[in-house]
Amino acid sequence: MAVTVKIPAPLRSLTQNQAEVTVENAATVQAAVDELSRRFPGLKERLLDDKGALRRYVNIFRNEEDIRHGKSLQTALSDGDKLTIVPAIAGG
Amino acid sequence: MKTAVILGAGGLGCPAALALAEDAPLARLVLVDDDRVERSNLARQILFRDADVGRPKAEAAADRLRKLVPGVQLEPRVARFAPQTAAELLRGGDVLLDGTDDFETRFAANDAACALGIPLVHGAALAWTGQLLTVLPERGSCLRCLFEGPPPPGALPTCAEAGVASPLCGVVGAAMAGEAARLLRGGQPLALGRLHQWDALRDRERDVPVPRDPRCPACGLASRAAVRHP
Numbered sequence: 329m330a331v332t333v334k335i336p337a338p339l340r341s342l343t344q345n346q347a348e349v350t351v352e353n354a355a356t357v358q359a360a361v362d363e364l365s366r367r368f369p370g371l372k373e374r375l376l377d378d379k380g381a382l383r384r385y386v387n388i389f390r391n392e393e394d395i396r397h398g399k400s401l402q403t404a405l406s407d408g409d410k411l412t413i414v415p416a417i418a419g420g
Numbered sequence: 421m422k423t424a425v426i427l428g429a430g431g432l433g434c435p436a437a438l439a440l441a442e443d444a445p446l447a448r449l450v451l452v453d454d455d456r457v458e459r460s461n462l463a464r465q466i467l468f469r470d471a472d473v474g475r476p477k478a479e480a481a482a483d484r485l486r487k488l489v490p491g492v493q494l495e496p497r498v499a500r501f502a503p504q505t506a507a508e509l510l511r512g513g514d515v516l517l518d519g520t521d522d523f524e525t526r527f528a529a530n531d532a533a534c535a536l537g538i539p540l541v542h543g544a545a546l547a548w549t550g551q552l553l554t555v556l557p558e559r560g561s562c563l564r565c566l567f568e569g570p571p572p573p574g575a576l577p578t579c580a581e582a583g584v585a586s587p588l589c590g591v592v593g594a595a596m597a598g599e600a601a602r603l604l605r606g607g608q609p610l611a612l613g614r615l616h617q618w619d620a621l622r623d624r625e626r627d628v629p630v631p632r633d634p635r636c637p638a639c640g641l642a643s644r645a646a647v648r649h650p
Contacts (some may be wrong), residue, residue, distance in 0.1 A: 337549040337619060338577060366473060384568035385523070385576065392629050410625075414615065414630060416567045418526055419579030420432040420519040420544035420589075 329353055329407040331360060336413050342371045357388060358401040360411060375413065376401075385416040421493065422447045422514040425538075427501050427529055429477040431464040431584055432519030432543050435593030437481060438467065440600060441489040447604050448493035449485075451539040452509055455476040455499040467586050501525055506532035515600045519593065521579050523570035530563040531557065534638040539603050541611075541621035543563045543596040547582045550592040550618035553608040553630065554599050557639060561613050565633040565640075588620045 333349045343349060349367075354360035367370035377383050381401075388395050389412040395403045405411075424440055424447045426433050437449055457472045457480055458466070465477075472480040478496035485492055501520070502510055506528060510516060516538050518529040528541065533540035533555060540555040542563055555562045595616070601615045610616070614627040634640045 332538045337547055337621065338582065347619070383571070383575075385571040387566055389628050391576060394629070394631055396635065397631060414566070414617070414628060415576060416526075416571065417546040417549060417551055417576070418428050418521055418523045419544055419582070419584045420428050420521045 329405075330354075331405050331409040331411055333360060333364065333409070334410065334412040336415055338415055338417065339371065339374055342368050344368075354366070354405055356401065356405060357390065357403045357411065358394055361401065364385065373417060374415075388412070389415045404412065421445060423450060423512050423603065424448075424515050424517060424600050425450040425452060425513040426517045426519065427452050427525070428518065428520035429465070429467070429481040430455075430461070430519060430521060431579070431589035432545060432593040432596060433517070434465045434467040434481060435590045436517050436519060436543070436597040436600070437485060438488065439594050439597035441485045441494075443597075443601055444489060444492045446601060448495065450497060450509075451478045451481050452497045452499055452501055453481075454498055464584060464589045466538055466590070468588065475504045492543040501529060503528050507536065508535055510538055513538050515539045515541065515542070515603045517596050517600055519543050519596065523576075525571045526574040528565065531638045533557060534562055539609075541596045541599045541603070541609075543592045544578065544580055544627065545584050545588050545592045547590070548585050548588060548619060548621035550588050550620065552592060552595050552611045552616040553614070554603075554611040555639070556603070556609070556612060559612075560639075561630040561632040562636060564638040565636045566615060566630045579609065585620055591618060591620070623632065 454616045465483040467481045476498040482494040482496040537557045544551045
Protein backbone atom coordinates (compact mmCIF):
# COMPACT_ATOMS: atom_id res chain seq x y z
CA MET A 329 0.00 0.00 0.00
CA ALA A 330 1.34 3.42 -0.90
CA VAL A 331 0.16 6.98 -0.39
CA THR A 332 1.48 10.18 -1.95
CA VAL A 333 2.35 13.14 0.26
CA LYS A 334 2.39 16.60 -1.31
CA ILE A 335 5.07 18.72 0.35
CA PRO A 336 4.46 22.50 0.34
CA ALA A 337 7.24 24.75 -0.89
CA PRO A 338 8.13 26.15 2.57
CA LEU A 339 8.96 22.60 3.79
CA ARG A 340 10.82 21.31 0.74
CA SER A 341 14.18 22.29 2.16
CA LEU A 342 13.63 19.33 4.49
CA THR A 343 12.75 16.86 1.68
CA GLN A 344 15.67 17.56 -0.67
CA ASN A 345 13.32 19.78 -2.68
CA GLN A 346 10.95 16.92 -3.42
CA ALA A 347 7.41 18.20 -3.98
CA GLU A 348 5.88 14.74 -3.70
CA VAL A 349 6.99 11.83 -1.56
CA THR A 350 5.65 8.29 -1.61
CA VAL A 351 5.11 6.56 1.73
CA GLU A 352 4.63 2.79 1.92
CA ASN A 353 2.59 0.81 4.44
CA ALA A 354 1.19 3.69 6.48
CA ALA A 355 -2.22 2.73 7.86
CA THR A 356 -2.92 6.16 9.35
CA VAL A 357 -1.86 9.77 8.89
CA GLN A 358 0.15 9.42 12.11
CA ALA A 359 2.06 6.48 10.62
CA ALA A 360 2.73 8.45 7.46
CA VAL A 361 4.06 11.38 9.50
CA ASP A 362 6.27 9.01 11.50
CA GLU A 363 7.69 7.55 8.28
CA LEU A 364 8.28 11.01 6.85
CA SER A 365 10.07 11.94 10.07
CA ARG A 366 12.34 8.89 9.79
CA ARG A 367 13.32 9.78 6.23
CA PHE A 368 13.39 13.54 6.60
CA PRO A 369 14.61 14.65 10.04
CA GLY A 370 13.05 17.87 11.24
CA LEU A 371 9.84 17.53 9.24
CA LYS A 372 7.76 16.09 12.07
CA GLU A 373 8.61 19.01 14.34
CA ARG A 374 7.25 21.38 11.71
CA LEU A 375 3.93 19.51 11.62
CA LEU A 376 3.32 18.41 15.22
CA ASP A 377 3.63 20.21 18.54
CA ASP A 378 5.34 18.98 21.71
CA LYS A 379 2.26 16.94 22.61
CA GLY A 380 2.19 15.24 19.23
CA ALA A 381 -0.87 17.13 17.97
CA LEU A 382 -1.12 18.83 14.61
CA ARG A 383 0.18 22.38 14.94
CA ARG A 384 -2.51 25.05 14.91
CA TYR A 385 -1.04 26.77 11.81
CA VAL A 386 -0.60 23.62 9.68
CA ASN A 387 -3.28 21.43 8.17
CA ILE A 388 -3.29 18.07 6.41
CA PHE A 389 -5.87 16.89 3.88
CA ARG A 390 -6.50 13.25 2.98
CA ASN A 391 -7.59 13.59 -0.63
CA GLU A 392 -10.15 16.42 -0.18
CA GLU A 393 -10.91 15.71 3.49
CA ASP A 394 -9.65 18.06 6.22
CA ILE A 395 -8.35 15.57 8.80
CA ARG A 396 -9.08 18.01 11.65
CA HIS A 397 -12.78 17.51 11.01
CA GLY A 398 -12.50 13.74 11.39
CA LYS A 399 -10.08 11.57 13.32
CA SER A 400 -7.16 13.93 12.80
CA LEU A 401 -3.86 12.02 12.90
CA GLN A 402 -5.70 8.74 13.41
CA THR A 403 -7.43 9.11 10.03
CA ALA A 404 -7.12 5.80 8.18
CA LEU A 405 -5.32 5.67 4.84
CA SER A 406 -5.99 3.53 1.78
CA ASP A 407 -3.81 2.63 -1.14
CA GLY A 408 -3.55 5.53 -3.58
CA ASP A 409 -4.61 8.22 -1.10
CA LYS A 410 -3.04 11.65 -1.43
CA LEU A 411 -2.03 13.64 1.63
CA THR A 412 -1.63 17.38 1.16
CA ILE A 413 0.22 19.41 3.77
CA VAL A 414 -0.98 23.05 3.88
CA PRO A 415 0.87 25.54 6.09
CA ALA A 416 -0.34 29.06 6.76
CA ILE A 417 1.65 31.67 4.86
CA ALA A 418 1.67 35.39 5.48
CA GLY A 419 3.85 37.08 2.89
CA GLY A 420 2.54 39.94 0.90
CA MET B 421 -20.47 54.03 -4.29
CA LYS B 422 -19.13 50.98 -2.53
CA THR B 423 -15.91 50.83 -0.54
CA ALA B 424 -13.06 48.34 -0.73
CA VAL B 425 -10.60 48.35 2.17
CA ILE B 426 -7.14 47.08 1.27
CA LEU B 427 -4.92 46.02 4.16
CA GLY B 428 -1.26 46.23 3.25
CA ALA B 429 0.02 48.39 0.38
CA GLY B 430 2.77 45.90 -0.38
CA GLY B 431 3.48 43.17 -2.89
CA LEU B 432 -0.17 42.10 -3.04
CA GLY B 433 -1.91 45.34 -2.12
CA CYS B 434 -0.22 47.33 -4.90
CA PRO B 435 -1.42 45.21 -7.85
CA ALA B 436 -4.81 44.62 -6.21
CA ALA B 437 -5.31 48.36 -5.71
CA LEU B 438 -4.22 49.12 -9.28
CA ALA B 439 -6.65 46.57 -10.71
CA LEU B 440 -9.55 47.85 -8.61
CA ALA B 441 -8.68 51.49 -9.36
CA GLU B 442 -8.88 50.72 -13.07
CA ASP B 443 -12.32 49.28 -12.38
CA ALA B 444 -13.44 52.71 -11.09
CA PRO B 445 -16.03 53.94 -10.41
CA LEU B 446 -16.85 50.50 -9.01
CA ALA B 447 -15.55 51.44 -5.56
CA ARG B 448 -13.59 53.93 -3.55
CA LEU B 449 -10.44 52.44 -2.15
CA VAL B 450 -9.20 52.73 1.42
CA LEU B 451 -5.48 51.84 1.62
CA VAL B 452 -4.35 50.87 5.12
CA ASP B 453 -0.65 50.52 5.91
CA ASP B 454 1.52 51.93 8.68
CA ASP B 455 4.81 51.00 6.99
CA ARG B 456 7.19 53.10 4.94
CA VAL B 457 8.67 52.31 1.52
CA GLU B 458 12.08 50.65 1.59
CA ARG B 459 14.38 50.26 -1.40
CA SER B 460 14.13 46.46 -1.12
CA ASN B 461 10.37 46.76 -1.74
CA LEU B 462 10.63 48.31 -5.18
CA ALA B 463 10.95 45.13 -7.25
CA ARG B 464 7.58 43.73 -6.23
CA GLN B 465 5.63 46.68 -4.83
CA ILE B 466 4.85 48.11 -8.22
CA LEU B 467 3.29 51.42 -7.23
CA PHE B 468 6.52 52.75 -5.72
CA ARG B 469 9.52 54.45 -7.26
CA ASP B 470 12.94 55.27 -5.89
CA ALA B 471 11.79 58.76 -4.87
CA ASP B 472 9.15 57.17 -2.61
CA VAL B 473 11.71 55.49 -0.33
CA GLY B 474 11.00 56.62 3.24
CA ARG B 475 7.41 57.76 2.52
CA PRO B 476 4.37 56.11 4.11
CA LYS B 477 3.27 53.34 1.75
CA ALA B 478 -0.42 54.25 1.94
CA GLU B 479 0.24 57.83 0.85
CA ALA B 480 2.80 56.97 -1.84
CA ALA B 481 0.49 54.31 -3.29
CA ALA B 482 -2.46 56.72 -3.34
CA ASP B 483 -0.41 59.42 -5.08
CA ARG B 484 0.73 56.97 -7.74
CA LEU B 485 -2.80 55.64 -8.31
CA ARG B 486 -4.15 59.19 -8.74
CA LYS B 487 -1.60 59.76 -11.52
CA LEU B 488 -2.29 56.43 -13.20
CA VAL B 489 -6.08 56.52 -12.86
CA PRO B 490 -7.34 60.11 -12.69
CA GLY B 491 -10.61 60.44 -10.83
CA VAL B 492 -10.21 57.35 -8.68
CA GLN B 493 -11.49 57.87 -5.14
CA LEU B 494 -8.84 57.02 -2.57
CA GLU B 495 -8.40 57.31 1.15
CA PRO B 496 -4.90 56.49 2.40
CA ARG B 497 -4.77 55.52 6.07
CA VAL B 498 -1.33 55.46 7.71
CA ALA B 499 -2.48 53.17 10.49
CA ARG B 500 -1.88 49.72 11.87
CA PHE B 501 -4.72 47.24 11.58
CA ALA B 502 -5.29 45.47 14.89
CA PRO B 503 -8.29 44.26 16.88
CA GLN B 504 -8.37 47.64 18.61
CA THR B 505 -8.46 49.62 15.34
CA ALA B 506 -10.43 47.20 13.17
CA ALA B 507 -13.94 48.62 13.62
CA GLU B 508 -12.85 52.17 12.85
CA LEU B 509 -10.72 51.23 9.83
CA LEU B 510 -13.41 48.97 8.37
CA ARG B 511 -16.32 51.38 8.89
CA GLY B 512 -18.35 51.57 5.69
CA GLY B 513 -16.34 48.80 4.04
CA ASP B 514 -18.16 46.53 1.58
CA VAL B 515 -15.22 44.20 1.04
CA LEU B 516 -11.87 43.71 2.77
CA LEU B 517 -8.73 42.60 0.93
CA ASP B 518 -5.97 41.31 3.18
CA GLY B 519 -2.46 41.35 1.73
CA THR B 520 -0.55 41.94 4.95
CA ASP B 521 2.72 40.28 5.81
CA ASP B 522 2.30 39.01 9.36
CA PHE B 523 0.16 36.27 10.84
CA GLU B 524 -1.27 38.21 13.75
CA THR B 525 -2.74 40.85 11.44
CA ARG B 526 -4.13 38.18 9.11
CA PHE B 527 -6.03 36.42 11.86
CA ALA B 528 -7.17 39.79 13.25
CA ALA B 529 -8.51 40.69 9.79
CA ASN B 530 -10.34 37.37 9.55
CA ASP B 531 -11.88 37.75 13.00
CA ALA B 532 -12.93 41.35 12.36
CA ALA B 533 -14.46 40.50 8.98
CA CYS B 534 -16.47 37.68 10.55
CA ALA B 535 -17.56 39.78 13.52
CA LEU B 536 -18.58 42.76 11.38
CA GLY B 537 -20.08 40.72 8.54
CA ILE B 538 -17.75 42.09 5.85
CA PRO B 539 -16.64 39.79 2.99
CA LEU B 540 -12.90 39.09 3.14
CA VAL B 541 -10.50 38.22 0.34
CA HIS B 542 -7.42 36.63 1.90
CA GLY B 543 -4.32 36.51 -0.32
CA ALA B 544 -0.79 35.50 0.60
CA ALA B 545 2.50 34.86 -1.17
CA LEU B 546 5.79 33.42 0.04
CA ALA B 547 8.71 32.48 -2.18
CA TRP B 548 7.01 30.70 -5.13
CA THR B 549 3.81 29.81 -3.24
CA GLY B 550 0.54 31.74 -3.27
CA GLN B 551 -2.81 31.26 -1.53
CA LEU B 552 -6.29 32.73 -1.99
CA LEU B 553 -9.37 32.22 0.18
CA THR B 554 -12.57 34.24 0.10
CA VAL B 555 -14.67 34.43 3.25
CA LEU B 556 -18.36 35.35 3.28
CA PRO B 557 -19.39 35.69 6.91
CA GLU B 558 -22.43 33.56 7.80
CA ARG B 559 -22.20 31.79 4.42
CA GLY B 560 -18.84 30.05 4.23
CA SER B 561 -15.73 28.93 6.01
CA CYS B 562 -13.03 31.29 7.23
CA LEU B 563 -9.29 31.31 7.84
CA ARG B 564 -9.74 29.87 11.35
CA CYS B 565 -11.72 26.94 9.92
CA LEU B 566 -8.50 26.03 8.09
CA PHE B 567 -5.91 27.03 10.68
CA GLU B 568 -6.68 27.31 14.37
CA GLY B 569 -4.46 30.32 14.88
CA PRO B 570 -1.24 32.11 14.04
CA PRO B 571 2.15 30.50 14.64
CA PRO B 572 4.45 31.85 17.33
CA PRO B 573 7.09 34.27 16.05
CA GLY B 574 9.89 32.46 14.22
CA ALA B 575 7.98 29.22 13.63
CA LEU B 576 7.44 29.85 9.93
CA PRO B 577 9.53 31.94 7.55
CA THR B 578 8.35 35.47 6.79
CA CYS B 579 8.55 37.05 3.34
CA ALA B 580 11.56 39.02 4.57
CA GLU B 581 13.32 35.72 5.29
CA ALA B 582 12.09 33.53 2.42
CA GLY B 583 11.55 36.24 -0.18
CA VAL B 584 8.62 36.52 -2.56
CA ALA B 585 8.70 35.94 -6.31
CA SER B 586 7.77 39.39 -7.61
CA PRO B 587 5.63 38.24 -10.57
CA LEU B 588 3.69 35.90 -8.27
CA CYS B 589 2.60 38.98 -6.29
CA GLY B 590 1.02 40.30 -9.47
CA VAL B 591 -0.81 37.03 -10.06
CA VAL B 592 -2.16 36.74 -6.51
CA GLY B 593 -2.90 40.46 -6.22
CA ALA B 594 -4.86 40.43 -9.48
CA ALA B 595 -6.78 37.36 -8.32
CA MET B 596 -7.64 39.18 -5.08
CA ALA B 597 -8.92 42.15 -7.06
CA GLY B 598 -10.97 39.82 -9.25
CA GLU B 599 -12.63 38.28 -6.22
CA ALA B 600 -13.34 41.74 -4.78
CA ALA B 601 -14.76 42.99 -8.08
CA ARG B 602 -17.09 40.00 -8.28
CA LEU B 603 -18.27 40.61 -4.73
CA LEU B 604 -18.81 44.34 -5.33
CA ARG B 605 -20.89 43.51 -8.41
CA GLY B 606 -22.96 41.02 -6.43
CA GLY B 607 -21.39 38.04 -8.15
CA GLN B 608 -20.20 34.72 -6.84
CA PRO B 609 -16.57 34.56 -5.69
CA LEU B 610 -14.43 31.72 -7.04
CA ALA B 611 -12.47 30.94 -3.89
CA LEU B 612 -15.44 30.69 -1.53
CA GLY B 613 -14.90 27.70 0.74
CA ARG B 614 -11.84 26.66 -1.24
CA LEU B 615 -8.19 27.52 -0.70
CA HIS B 616 -6.67 28.16 -4.12
CA GLN B 617 -2.93 27.53 -4.16
CA TRP B 618 -0.23 28.46 -6.65
CA ASP B 619 3.09 26.63 -6.91
CA ALA B 620 4.71 28.94 -9.41
CA LEU B 621 8.03 27.09 -9.45
CA ARG B 622 6.32 23.94 -10.72
CA ASP B 623 3.59 25.80 -12.66
CA ARG B 624 0.85 24.08 -10.69
CA GLU B 625 -2.39 25.35 -9.26
CA ARG B 626 -4.79 23.44 -7.08
CA ASP B 627 -7.70 23.91 -4.71
CA VAL B 628 -8.34 22.27 -1.39
CA PRO B 629 -11.85 22.49 0.07
CA VAL B 630 -12.18 24.36 3.35
CA PRO B 631 -15.32 23.08 5.06
CA ARG B 632 -16.97 25.30 7.63
CA ASP B 633 -16.08 24.27 11.16
CA PRO B 634 -19.18 24.61 13.38
CA ARG B 635 -16.84 24.97 16.36
CA CYS B 636 -14.88 27.80 14.72
CA PRO B 637 -14.55 30.63 17.23
CA ALA B 638 -14.59 33.25 14.47
CA CYS B 639 -17.39 32.18 12.10
CA GLY B 640 -19.00 29.17 13.68
CA LEU B 641 -21.73 28.70 16.19
CA ALA B 642 -19.30 29.29 19.03
CA SER B 643 -19.32 32.76 20.52
CA ARG B 644 -17.33 35.26 18.53
CA ALA B 645 -16.20 36.68 21.84
CA ALA B 646 -14.33 33.43 22.39
CA VAL B 647 -11.81 34.15 19.63
CA ARG B 648 -8.39 33.61 21.09
CA HIS B 649 -5.43 35.84 20.41
CA PRO B 650 -2.43 33.88 21.73
